[in-house]
Amino acid sequence: MSSQQLDRTVAVPDEVLLSVLLDHTSDLLLVVAPPGEVVYASPSLLAQLADGDALVGRTALHLVHPTQRELAREVHYRCLQTGQPETVDLQLLLRTPSVELAYEPGRWFQVTMHPRPGLGLVVTGHDISARIAHAKELEHLAFxxxxxxxxxxxxxxxxxxxxxxxxxxxxxxxxxxxxxxxxxxxxxxxxxxxxxxxxxxxxxxxxxxxxxxxxxxxxxxxxxxxxxxxxxxxxxxxxxxxxxxxxxxxxxxxxxxxxxxxxxxxxxxxxxxxxxxxxxxxxxxxxxxxxxxxxxxDSAAAARAAARAEVARRLAAAADEDELVLHYQPLLALASGRVHGAEALLRWDSSTGMVPPDEFIPVAEEAGLVHELGRWALRRACADLVALPGLTVSVNVSARQLHHDSFARSVEQALSSSGIAPERLVIELTESAVVEDPAAAQAVLGRLRRLGVGIALDDFGTGYSSLSYLLHLPVDTLKVDRSFVADIVTDRRTQLLVHGITTLAHDLGMSVTVEGVETEEQLEAIRQTGCDAVQGYLIGRPVPLAALSS
Missing domain, CATH: 3.30.70.270 (Reverse transcriptase/Diguanylate cyclase domain)
Structure with missing residues (x-):
């Protein structure tokens, strides 16, 4: 710039320079008289109002969002009383900018009110809508x-x-x-x-x-x-x-x-x-x-829930505390009259006494402990088989165990660590475990069958009985539920039904075991049906390993 140009610039009157600056400022600028009326508003502010020409002479509070007018009024009053400037964030009723706010209409400004004796307030501010929007977005994400x-x-x-x-x-x-x-x-x-x-x-x-x-x-x-x-x-x-x-x-x-x-x-x-x-x-x-x-x-339900939670806590540590044991209920082969196997039944001998299975098994299912308990039972049953030469052992498996990703692998590990022949282990599962996902059950059981492990379908005839399961699942043994035994001595239809199940199973290459035999009369009636084995209190109650082996 030449010295002549500089001289001309300097010669411009101050009021002209001030007018140029005010006309081109992008920030908010107001002069507010002590009662609150606007006596001056910058052109950039007026351009953002739907009715900018009407602003001068009206109260400045018309610019403020209704929810914040009380705050603006308090700050205005304090500034006039103390003579000190104050800064506050206010939402103003201006046109929507390019930044879209998803939360509230209007734009946010950081406003400073400067008291001027005899003039009122000079109000300046700059747009912080983007910052407020970002802060609210962060708050939204946090909550x-x-x-x-x-x-x-x-x-x-x-x-x-x-x-x-x-x-x-x-x-x-x-x-x-x-x-x-x-x-x-x-x-x-x-x-x-x-x-x-x-x-x-x-x-x-x-x-x-x-x-x-x-x-x-x-x-x-x-x-x-x-x-x-x-x-x-x-x-x-x-x-x-x-x-x-x-x-x-x-x-x-x-x-x-x-x-x-x-x-x-x-x-x-x-x-x-x-x-x-x-x-x-x-x-x-x-x-x-x-x-x-x-x-x-209700409070009673809460007490029961607390008791179950305590049972779950103690049960989670039961294996480490050496409180879990297996008892074995013998299975009698009718053809030979000899015990040829046993069903392993989990028992919990806790520090407070023996806990019945119908108390801790549901808790294990609810607390997600059933897979760990089942894996322990598999390992122990396979290890116990070493002391039971010539016998097979059936281990109960729940639906949750069967469909667990590592179930088949845990069976393989139990067999490997014990060194027993796979055909001496029988996996016993209920129809409900199969019906939950037949395709997945077929895949898992097929893998076990290829290992040589036996498969028994427990409680047959009580729930979802479908002959299609027998056609597609690699089942070796059907275990007829004890509910058929109660009337088998006197009810001809029950005898015919068990006989029919046995005949069908034999035709499909399966053996049949009847559960719940408690009297000699029941045993004789079951012999007439042609089934292969029986289980129940008449044959023997569940006993520890030492009692079974003796």
């Missing part, structure tokens, strides 16, 4: 689950900690058999099921409620303004019913049920953590009762 879009556990716990008036309730839901769903449709399909569940729950949640994803296969609904416990119970049943509607995942159509626990605060001012714990406790009780059930928390 919401990315997969489902629902509130997460942190958000739920925050809401539970808020003081409330009136009744509230919380429902905890757990999808039944979700691990099996993941195995069937893969992780991507499992995610689709979770998103579908979240969508259905959103449709069901009443106004003022909160729907949350707790992780894994668990969800929660926080209900406020509950008029009565009955209202919450009806809603819980409706939610469970809605979730049971079929879900399409790719080419698969799945029926996904959920077990629900409901806890209601009826004026006890329960802490949020306690309310959530109660709902979770009730949910676990619901799962014990079967699929698609709803249980409302």
């Amino acid at each position: 919401h689950d990315r997969l489902t879009g629902l509130a997460n556990r942190v958000r739920l716990e925050r809401e539970l900690d808020r003081p409330v008036r009136g009744r509230r309730a919380i429902m905890v839901l757990d999808l039944d058999g979700f691990a099996r769903i993941n195995e069937r449709v893969g992780e991507t399909g499992g995610d689709a099921v979770l998103r579908s569940t979240a969508w259905r729950l959103r449709r069901m949640i009443p106004a003022g409620g909160l729907c949350a994803y707790l992780g894994g296969d668990e969800f929660a609904l926080l209900l406020t303004g509950i008029r009565s416990p009955a209202q919450a119970e009806v809603l819980a049943e409706q939610v469970v019913g809605a979730l049971a509607e079929p879900v399409r995942v790719g080419d698969d159509v799945l029926t996904v049920t959920a077990s629900a626990g409901l806890a209601i605060d009826v004026g006890d001012a329960l802490h949020g953590d306690e309310l959530l714990r109660r709902a979770d406790s009730a949910m676990h009780l619901a799962k014990q009762q079967g699929r698609g059930r709803t249980v409302v928390f």
